[in-house]
Amino acid sequence: MNDTALVSIIVAGLLFGTPLVYVAMGELVSQRAGVMNLSLDGIMLFSAVSGYGVAAETGSLWLALATSVLVGASISALFAFLSITLRVSQILAALGLLVFTSGMSQYLGRIGDEPLIGRLSGVSIEPYTTGSLTDIPLLGPILFGHDFVVYGSWVLVALTHFYINHTEPGMRVRAVGNDPASAEAAGVRVARVRAVHVIIGGALAGFGGAYYSLGLVPIWQERITSNAGWLAIAIVLAARWRPVAAFVAAFVFGASIRLGFTLQVVGANVSPELLSMIPYVLAIVAVLLTALSPSRGLTEPKALGIPFFREQR
Template identity: 35%
Template sequence: MISEIFSEAFITGIIGATLRISTPIILATLGEIITERSGVLNLGIEGTMLFGAAVGFLVTFATGSLWLGVLAAAIGGMLLALLMAVLSVYLGLSQHVSGLGITIFASGLAMFIYRLAVGAPIVPPTVDPFTPVAIPLLSKIPIIGPSFFNQYILTYITWILIPVVSVFLFRTKPGLRIRTVGQNPFAADTVGVNVNLTRTLCVVTGGAFFGVAGAFLTLAYQNMFLIDVIGGRGWIAIAMTIFGNWNPVMGTVGALIFGFLDALQLRMQTLGVELPFHIFLMIPYVITIVALVSVSRKATVPAGLLKPYRREEKGG
């Protein structure tokens, strides 16, 4: 068994699986980081992802086009995020409760629409999913090639988005504006930034990320829609946002740790190793809680998070 674990095939397999499993979590985490940097905690993430998974699947199922499915998932996610923005930004309602409301609403709607479209067949319908695309030359490198450079296009896009989001938030003017809105909306308003509009744009952008993250699960990772397809990945992304200190690169590291543990657990099961795999699945949550304890001592939380901005109520 030991020799199996250190074989080349096993290592490539596990790296490849880690990257696949972490893709939707990285995407969702990036979306949540953009959202929270502007001062909004979007707990609608879990439901928005399920909605993206359902809509993406159904559009592809109906049209046969995978990319139309991805587009539909992004638009669906943006619409739900817009609703979130209306409730929490413009009306200034509790971000916690509006987010949970969106999750409950979107989950119900996703399953409702899915049932309506396909009925309740014994075998769930499937689509021809995305297939991995080998990058010429690079994919020939031993171990690294087949694991890193034989992935889904959505995974490559996700990896390009990590530096893009990072540079955008920390090295550009709009990024600075977003962070100011999240840190000190009153100061941002004073220098002429439209706080509510900025927040809405960030929430809606985040929604697109959530929707596509959900669609990845039904169009690439699997080829069907199941009710528990998201399985708490949205909450994991919330945790990774905090774990990563609201920084895309660190958030990705967290998502990779999660992906690795999940991949390892899956491989061990297929090898027939008797492992309490639930203990494995629990580790990322426990690590995150421990990370929360250490984060809470530092003041990296966007200071304006959770606070609706009302110009009339300075300091309120």
């Protein structure tokens, strides 16, 4: 493999890993608080079509992004109400919302005199122009010429790492995820902490979804996320709930998504169908390795997926 192909794969990993980073960071803080949200892919789709629709109607990128974030946060607020307040099974509540949001994204994309499918919004997230910096051998295309969402994902990883590991609110999140009864006894409002971080996770998933329809592929098409929400969950598990490791995993998954196209460009004789399976095979392997890892218990939130009953503390 020549340098051009290698750089192309690395750049693809950064670009296609970017929405995975946002969604994974949101899911990571949610799971650290003890709540697993399996409806991420539906949230991403619903947010993507909502943001794209607003962009097509108003021509405003920022209003479109804000709409996607608000939609993601609202759906997650409903999930938090069901799973935390009403104590509905996290799995059942999430899967119900997944079916609803996925179906609604298809419906919203088809209705109206000018359906969003195939309709150009005229709005997209554009990369920064960095002049000759992108001409620097090897490092130029990797570090420069990206859009603000890509650079923002790097900052988000650093902030998430610092927040979880080096702040008092982050310490409360870890306490709630590991031993909610003891945290409640120490004065931590378990339900509030969980709900807030679930909503934050949904907002980030909404932003990640918007990046598909307004950045990577500035058009609306059904299933545009290609199950990225599920990949984000696998990333969190593979990273063992560590932000920096999740960033690396997102990069690997992002590169694998575009690996097939890159290999075809350089003339590799490999089945496209086989190459398209790579991200999902990686996801299965990552989950299996995490489940079988003897050190899993050192980082896994002990109360992950377990409803908290205050009266039983």
